Amino acid sequence: MSGIKTDFNRSGTGLRSARGTAIDNALVKKLEGYVALDAEDKRLLNSIIQEPRTVPARVDLAAEGDKPVFVHLILDGFACRYKSTAEGSRQIMAYLLPGDFCDMHVFVLKQMDHSIATISPCTVVDIPREQILKLLERPRLSLALWCAALVDAAVLREWLLNVGQRHAAQRLAHVLCELLLRLRIVGLADKSCELPLSQTDLADTIGTSTVHLNRVLQELRRAKLITWKGDTLAILDIDKLMKFSGFNPNYLHIGMDGADEAAL
Amino acid sequence: MSGIKTDFNRSGTGLRSARGTAIDNALVKKLEGYVALDAEDKRLLNSIIQEPRTVPARVDLAAEGDKPVFVHLILDGFACRYKSTAEGSRQIMAYLLPGDFCDMHVFVLKQMDHSIATISPCTVVDIPREQILKLLERPRLSLALWCAALVDAAVLREWLLNVGQRHAAQRLAHVLCELLLRLRIVGLADKSCELPLSQTDLADTIGTSTVHLNRVLQELRRAKLITWKGDTLAILDIDKLMKFSGFNPNYLHIGMDGADEAAL
DNA sequence: TTCCGTAATTAACGCATGTAATTGGCGAAG
DNA sequence: CTTCGCCAATTACATGCGTTAATTACGGAA
Numbered sequence: 001m002s003g004i005k006t007d008f009n010r011s012g013t014g015l016r017s018a019r020g021t022a023i024d025n026a027l028v029k030k031l032e033g034y035v036a037l038d039a040e041d042k043r044l045l046n047s048i049i050q051e052p053r054t055v056p057a058r059v060d061l062a063a064e065g066d067k068p069v070f071v072h073l074i075l076d077g078f079a080c081r082y083k084s085t086a087e088g089s090r091q092i093m094a095y096l097l098p099g100d101f102c103d104m105h106v107f108v109l110k111q112m113d114h115s116i117a118t119i120s121p122c123t124v125v126d127i128p129r130e131q132i133l134k135l136l137e138r139p140r141l142s143l144a145l146w147c148a149a150l151v152d153a154a155v156l157r158e159w160l161l162n163v164g165q166r167h168a169a170q171r172l173a174h175v176l177c178e179l180l181l182r183l184r185i186v187g188l189a190d191k192s193c194e195l196p197l198s199q200t201d202l203a204d205t206i207g208t209s210t211v212h213l214n215r216v217l218q219e220l221r222r223a224k225l226i227t228w229k230g231d232t233l234a235i236l237d238i239d240k241l242m243k244f245s246g247f248n249p250n251y252l253h254i255g256m257d258g259a260d261e262a263a264l
Numbered sequence: 265m266s267g268i269k270t271d272f273n274r275s276g277t278g279l280r281s282a283r284g285t286a287i288d289n290a291l292v293k294k295l296e297g298y299v300a301l302d303a304e305d306k307r308l309l310n311s312i313i314q315e316p317r318t319v320p321a322r323v324d325l326a327a328e329g330d331k332p333v334f335v336h337l338i339l340d341g342f343a344c345r346y347k348s349t350a351e352g353s354r355q356i357m358a359y360l361l362p363g364d365f366c367d368m369h370v371f372v373l374k375q376m377d378h379s380i381a382t383i384s385p386c387t388v389v390d391i392p393r394e395q396i397l398k399l400l401e402r403p404r405l406s407l408a409l410w411c412a413a414l415v416d417a418a419v420l421r422e423w424l425l426n427v428g429q430r431h432a433a434q435r436l437a438h439v440l441c442e443l444l445l446r447l448r449i450v451g452l453a454d455k456s457c458e459l460p461l462s463q464t465d466l467a468d469t470i471g472t473s474t475v476h477l478n479r480v481l482q483e484l485r486r487a488k489l490i491t492w493k494g495d496t497l498a499i500l501d502i503d504k505l506m507k508f509s510g511f512n513p514n515y516l517h518i519g520m521d522g523a524d525e526a527a528l
Numbered sequence: 529t530t531c532c533g534t535a536a537t538t539a540a541c542g543c544a545t546g547t548a549a550t551t552g553g554c555g556a557a558g
Numbered sequence: 559c560t561t562c563g564c565c566a567a568t569t570a571c572a573t574g575c576g577t578t579a580a581t582t583a584c585g586g587a588a
Contacts, residue, residue, distance in 0.1 A: 108414055
């Protein structure tokens with residue numbers, strides 16, 4: 001769309017603050033939602049985030065047409081996966097939150113068929129293929145990463161259902177429900193959360209114009225379903241919002257019905 | 265939507281006609297588009313299709329909520345992946361053509377988050393997990409199957425872009441372009457092809473009402489881009505149709521830029 | 529503080545698309 | 559042969575949503 005910069009400064013910043021350990025827990029928290037991990041698994045996961053770097057908002061981490069080299073892991077901030085049409089309109093196809101791998105497996109293909117960009121300033125790690133392979137050698141870790149990838153695919157399917165079959169207000173409500181739940185999993189939300197998204201981002205997510213997005217946003221506010229001030233979203237009545245949007249969390253495969261440990 | 269039957273008759277029919285070998289080539293053709301396979305790879309692929317069975321049109325092969333047990337491979341006919349909203353509207357999220365695995369990897373998760381149904385009468389194989397694991401032991405075969413799965417995901421992303429950002433006529437044209445190309449890969453189309461899809465199926469694919477689907481279908485006919493009679497679709501000017509719909513085949517990862525053999 | 533640029537909000541208008549209802553064709557079932 | 563039901567096609571009408579454009583609010587830089 002507008003003002004996407006290229007990704008300079010690939011040199012690690014050596015940043016490993018107290019923030020870093022809290023964030024590392026985001027990944028562990030998410031994966032443990034699928035499979036129980038042992039100490040060695042967690043040590044390995046920590047070992048891959050030795051050289052995080054910070055990236056400003058609105059920067060492409062990878063662009064359509066590129067040859068994929070690194071797997072990107074988000075430690076902090078919001079990023080997204082997107083594609084654009086020839087006419088220039090953008091469709092966001094995934095939000096990448098702390099603990100999310102952007103492209104776990106695309107290094108099999110020779111070129112990216114979509115782009116990855118930061119939305120807010122982010123802390124990310126570029127992980128070389130060998131490190132990923134090392135993770136995959138541990139059976140439980142491998143299963144957990146599989147689950148994460150399959151859930152990503154399930155989310156994409158739900159988004160297609162959302163955009164294809166629901167009205168704009170429901171679509172928006174559905175996206176907000178999902179974001180809240182996913183942020184809860186990694187400990188970044190309770191009843192409210194920080195959302196660094198612009199209305200343009202949300203419009204490009206649910207496939208409407210920004211004007212109409214604003215209309216339905218007002219509608220949700222008037223219905224006292226949400227509050228949205230600055231970067232802070234508060235969901236006033238999650239049950240009502242889920243019902244309104246037709247949200248069924250089963251596709252996130254949270255909790256007990258996550259991994260089938262028999263797969264080990 | 266309407267009239268979905270359940271999947272009885274799981275007993276193999278022992279069907280292995282001349283059709284069978286032509287169909288087996290569909291899978292091989294597709295996979296060889298990604299990676300060159302040797303004789304033993306192909307023998308293994310053949311060995312898994314010993315007990316195909318026939319399934320009538322409009323039957324669920326697997327339903328949302330089920331525990332996944334078999335991987336389904338389509339040998340002949342059209343099937344689809346779909347989800348429905350609480351209100352009952354259906355979104356088709358993938359067409360499953362001869363040579364396509366319906367759910368290569370979902371046996372990791374404990375329950376299906378979507379359904380699979382036949383569209384036309386189909387010949388399918390139910391493949392148990394051990395057989396899949398045997399295939400994955402062969403490096404080139406494993407890579408080829410990986411590619412197929414990644415391309416499936418790429419197709420899903422393109423569909424989201426399609427439904428979210430394009431107008432109905434473009435969306436329809438885009439879907440038709442993709443179907444033609446994918447059918448060509450497995451040797452089932454040249455300039456025209458057999459499409460056993462109803463207009464309701466297409467409407468549920470691009471997220472419009474059937475009335476509007478019919479409108480834009482007429483539009484494509486009037487523009488002399490396609491012909492559509494009975495089950496036969498003919499694409500009169502593929503270049504014009506691709507341009508009209510904004511179709512860029514890169515997401516199918518056909519040909520040279522398919523697999524990165526360095527991944528072996 | 530003041531200024532500036534970006535994002536949010538609102539209004540007016542037109543078009544794309546949805547809904548409801550009707551007709552004819554055609555194949556499957558009786 | 560007749561009937562039933564599905565599917566394609568079409569009309570009339572209602573509305574959700576896009577476009578354009580103008581206005582306001584807001585956060586950062588000087």
